[in-house]
Amino acid sequence: MTREAVIIPLGALVAAMLLFGIFMAALGQNPFEVYALIYRGAFASAFSWQNTLARAAPLVLTALCVALPAQAGLMIIGGEGALVLGGLVAAVVGHALAGAAPLAAQAAMAAAAMIAGALWIALAGALRHWRGVNETISSLLLTYIAIAIFNHLVEGPLKDPASLNKPSTPPLSDAIMVGRLPGLDVHWGLGFGVIFAVLMYVFVRHTTWGFALRIVGGNVRAARLAGLHVGALVLLACALGGAAAGLAGMVEVAAVHGSANASLIAGYGYGGILIAFIARQNALAVLPVSALVGGIAASGGMLQRRLDLPDATVLVLQGVAFVTILASEALYGRLRVFQRARA
Amino acid sequence: MSDDMGRIDRRQMLKALAAAGVAGAIGPLNRSAHAAMDKVVIGVIYVGPRDDYGYNQAQAQAAAAIKKIPGVTVVEQEKVPETTDVQKTMGSMIEQDGATLLFPTSFGYFDPHILRMAEKYPKVRFAHCGGLWTEGKHPKNVGSYFGYIDECQYLNGVVAGHASKSKKLGFIAAKPIPQVLRNINAFTLGARSIDPKITTTLIITGDWALPVKEAEAANSLIDQGVDVLTCHVDSPKVVVEAAERRGIYVCGYHANQATLAPKGYLTGAEWNWLTPYTMHVKDAQAGKPMVNFLRGGLKDGFVKPSAYGPAVSEAARKKADGVKAQMMKGDFVIFKGPIKDNTGKSVIDQGVAQKQTDVVLEQMNYLVDGVVGRV
Numbered sequence: 001m002t003r004e005a006v007i008i009p010l011g012a013l014v015a016a017m018l019l020f021g022i023f024m025a026a027l028g029q030n031p032f033e034v035y036a037l038i039y040r041g042a043f044a045s046a047f048s049w050q051n052t053l054a055r056a057a058p059l060v061l062t063a064l065c066v067a068l069p070a071q072a073g074l075m076i077i078g079g080e081g082a083l084v085l086g087g088l089v090a091a092v093v094g095h096a097l098a099g100a101a102p103l104a105a106q107a108a109m110a111a112a113a114m115i116a117g118a119l120w121i122a123l124a125g126a127l128r129h130w131r132g133v134n135e136t137i138s139s140l141l142l143t144y145i146a147i148a149i150f151n152h153l154v155e156g157p158l159k160d161p162a163s164l165n166k167p168s169t170p171p172l173s174d175a176i177m178v179g180r181l182p183g184l185d186v187h188w189g190l191g192f193g194v195i196f197a198v199l200m201y202v203f204v205r206h207t208t209w210g211f212a213l214r215i216v217g218g219n220v221r222a223a224r225l226a227g228l229h230v231g232a233l234v235l236l237a238c239a240l241g242g243a244a245a246g247l248a249g250m251v252e253v254a255a256v257h258g259s260a261n262a263s264l265i266a267g268y269g270y271g272g273i274l275i276a277f278i279a280r281q282n283a284l285a286v287l288p289v290s291a292l293v294g295g296i297a298a299s300g301g302m303l304q305r306r307l308d309l310p311d312a313t314v315l316v317l318q319g320v321a322f323v324t325i326l327a328s329e330a331l332y333g334r335l336r337v338f339q340r341a342r343a
Numbered sequence: 344m345s346d347d348m349g350r351i352d353r354r355q356m357l358k359a360l361a362a363a364g365v366a367g368a369i370g371p372l373n374r375s376a377h378a379a380m381d382k383v384v385i386g387v388i389y390v391g392p393r394d395d396y397g398y399n400q401a402q403a404q405a406a407a408a409i410k411k412i413p414g415v416t417v418v419e420q421e422k423v424p425e426t427t428d429v430q431k432t433m434g435s436m437i438e439q440d441g442a443t444l445l446f447p448t449s450f451g452y453f454d455p456h457i458l459r460m461a462e463k464y465p466k467v468r469f470a471h472c473g474g475l476w477t478e479g480k481h482p483k484n485v486g487s488y489f490g491y492i493d494e495c496q497y498l499n500g501v502v503a504g505h506a507s508k509s510k511k512l513g514f515i516a517a518k519p520i521p522q523v524l525r526n527i528n529a530f531t532l533g534a535r536s537i538d539p540k541i542t543t544t545l546i547i548t549g550d551w552a553l554p555v556k557e558a559e560a561a562n563s564l565i566d567q568g569v570d571v572l573t574c575h576v577d578s579p580k581v582v583v584e585a586a587e588r589r590g591i592y593v594c595g596y597h598a599n600q601a602t603l604a605p606k607g608y609l610t611g612a613e614w615n616w617l618t619p620y621t622m623h624v625k626d627a628q629a630g631k632p633m634v635n636f637l638r639g640g641l642k643d644g645f646v647k648p649s650a651y652g653p654a655v656s657e658a659a660r661k662k663a664d665g666v667k668a669q670m671m672k673g674d675f676v677i678f679k680g681p682i683k684d685n686t687g688k689s690v691i692d693q694g695v696a697q698k699q700t701d702v703v704l705e706q707m708n709y710l711v712d713g714v715v716g717r718v
Contacts, residue, residue, distance in 0.1 A: 047439070055431065263424070305419065305420055
C-alpha cells in the first residue's frame with residue numbers, strides 16, 4: 001500500500017462529488033445542502049453510522065464473492081444465487097435444529113450455508129475450467145436458476161402452511177437467532193464480514209496457496225508450466241467466494257428475517273459486484289468501500305425525504321463515483337508527485 | 344451597480360459561495376424542530392417507485408392527498424427493500440425527521456421489520472397495508488389496513504364478460520397466494536355471471552415485478568385468443584400497454600391505468616387508501632388510540648372502480664352499476680355456494696355464503712370452475 005493507492009481513489013471520490021454537485025445544481029438544488037445532507041444521513045451521528053454500517057454489512061460478504069474468484073482471474077457475478085441458496089439451506093438446518101444449543105445451531109447453519117454457496121459458485125468455476133463456459137455468463141444464469149429453485153421450494157415443499165400471503169419456510173426459534181454486535185444496532189453480519197475479509201486478505205497475500213491463486217489469475221499458462229493445479233485453484237477461489245455469499249444468506253435469515261422468503265432476494269449479490277470493482281478486488285479494501293456504498297444508500301434516504309428527490313438520484317451518485325474511480329485507475333504510475341516520492 | 348457586480352474578484356466569489364454553503368448546511372439541521380405539538384410528521388415508505396402505475400402509486404396518491412391536511416408534514420422514501428434497510432429507513436424517519444406515524448406500505452415490511460421497530464419505538468404509530476395485525480399477538484402501536492378489492496375485481500369480471508367476444512379472458516398473477524387467488528376467482532365469477540361459458544386462462548409469473556415475463560405472458564395469452572386481460576402484479580403497466588398495442592381490452596388493478604390504454608381500458612380495481620390514511624392521521628393528531636384493524640370494501644370507500652372506458656357497452660354499464668349498488672348496500676356476497684373448484688370439487692356448499700369478513704376467505708387455496716390453470 002502506497003500513498004498513491006489511497007490518494008487516487010480519494011481524489012476520484014472528490015471528483016465524483018464535484019460532478020454530482022454540478023448535476024444537483026442543474027436540478028435546481030443547492031449542492032452544499034446536498035453534501036450536508038449526505039454527510040448527515042450517513043456519517044454525522046452514531047445513529048447515521050449504524051444506519052450506514054447496517055446497510056454495508058451484507059455487501060461486504062457478497063463483494064468477497066466477486067473479489068476472491070477475481071484473484072484466479074474469474075469474473076463471477078452470481079453472488080445473489082449463492083446468497084439465496086445459503087439462506088435457504090440455513091433456514092432448513094436451523095429449523096431442524098430447533099432444540100439444539102444456540103451456538104451449535106448457529107455454527108451448523110453457517111457451515112451449511114457456506115457449503116451451499118461454495119458448491120454453487122464452484123459449479124460456475126467447474127464449467128469454466130472443464131467446459132470452457134464463460135463464468136460471468138454462467139454465474140449470472142445460475143443465479144436465475146438458484147432463485148427459481150428457491151421460489152419453488154419456499155412456495156412448495158418447504159412452505160410453512162401458516163405463511164399465507166408471504167410464503168416462507170417455518171420460522172426459526174428466537175433462541176437461535178443471531179444477535180447484534182455489542183453496543184450497536186447492527187447485526188453480527190458485519191462482524192462476520194470483517195473477519196472473513198481480513199482472513200481472505202491474509203490468505204491471498206501471505207500464503208503459498210494465495211500466491212498460487214494470483215499466479216493463475218495473472219497467467220494461466222505460466223501457472224500450468226509451473227506445475228500448479230489450475231483446476232483445483234479455480235475451484236478453491238470460487239468456493240471461497242461462494243462461501244462468503246452463502247454466509248451472507250445465512251445472516252439475512254438468522255439475524256434478520258427468521259425464515260427464508262422472497263425478501264431475501266434483495267439484490268445484495270449484485271451490490272457486491274460494484275463494491276468489489278471499486279475495491280479493485282482487494283479483500284481488505286472491500287471494507288471501506290462497503291461502508292462508503294452503505295453510506296450513500298443511507299444518505300439517499302435523507303435526500304429523498306428532505307429534498308423530495310427520486311431514488312434514482314442516489315443511483316446517479318453511485319454511478320458517477322463508480323465511473324470516476326474506475327477511470328482513475330488509469331492514473332496509477334503516471335502522476336509525477338508519486339514518482340518523485342518513490343525515487 | 345452592474346459594473347460593481349462584474350468586478351467581484353474570484354476571492355470574494357469563493358467567500359460568498361462558502362457562506363452560501365454554510366447557510367445551506369445549517370438550514371436542514373434545524374428542521375427537526377418541525378415536530379411541534381399540534382403538528383404531525385408522517386413517513387411513507389414504498390418498496391418500488393412511486394410512479395409505477397400500480398401498488399406503490401396507489402399508496403403515493405393517498406400520501407399526496409394527506410399532505411393537504413393542516414399540520415401534516417409528509418416525508419417519503421421509495422425503493423426500500425424488505426430487509427434491515429427498511430428498519431433503518433423507519434428509524435431515520437423517526438430519529439432524523441421526527442415522524443410519529445409511519446406508513447410502511449409493502450406487505451413484506453410487517454414481519455419482522457415493523458414488529459421490531461414498534462417494540463423499539465412504542466410511542467410511534469405504524470400503519471401497515473395488508474391486514475396482518477392480530478389481537479393479543481401484535482403491539483397496540485401497530486395497525487393494519489386493507490380493502491376488499493375482490494368486489495372491484497368482480498365488477499371487472501362483469502364488464503369483461505360483456506366485452507369479450509372470444510369468451511376467453513386472461514389473468515396474469517404474481518404468486519398463487521390467498522389474496523391473489525381471491526382476485527382471480529372474483530374476476531372469473533363476475534365474468535361467468537354474464538356468460539357461464541367464459542373461461543379465465545391464468546399465468547403465474549412467480550414474482551411481483553417481472554416486466555419481461557409479464558409482457559411474454561400477455562402476448563402468449565393474446566395469441567391463444569384471449570380478448571380481455573387483467574392482472575395482479577405490482578405494476579400493471581406492461582400488461583395494460585401490451586393489451587392496448589395488440590388491440591384487445593384490459594381491466595386495470597391497484598391504480599388507474601386508463602392513460603396507458605385510452606382505447607382498450609374497460610375499468611379497473613383501484614385502492615382508495617385515502618380513507619384509511621385519513622383515519623390514522625386524524626387519530627394521531629387527536630391523540631386517540633390507534634385503530635389496529637381497519638378494513639373495508641366499496642361501501643366503506645377503501646376501494647373503487649375506475650371510470651368506464653369508451654369501449655364499455657351500455658348493457659355492461661347497467662349490469663355492473665346494478666351489482667355495485669347491491670355491494671354499496673352491503674347485501675351482495677361474491678363467494679356464495681354452490682361453488683366448485685376447477686377440478687370439480689365442491690369448495691363452498693349450497694346454501695353457504697362467505698361474506699367479506701369471513702376468515703375462511705383469507706385461506707383461499709383453490710381456483711374456481713372456469714379458471715384454466717393450477718395453483
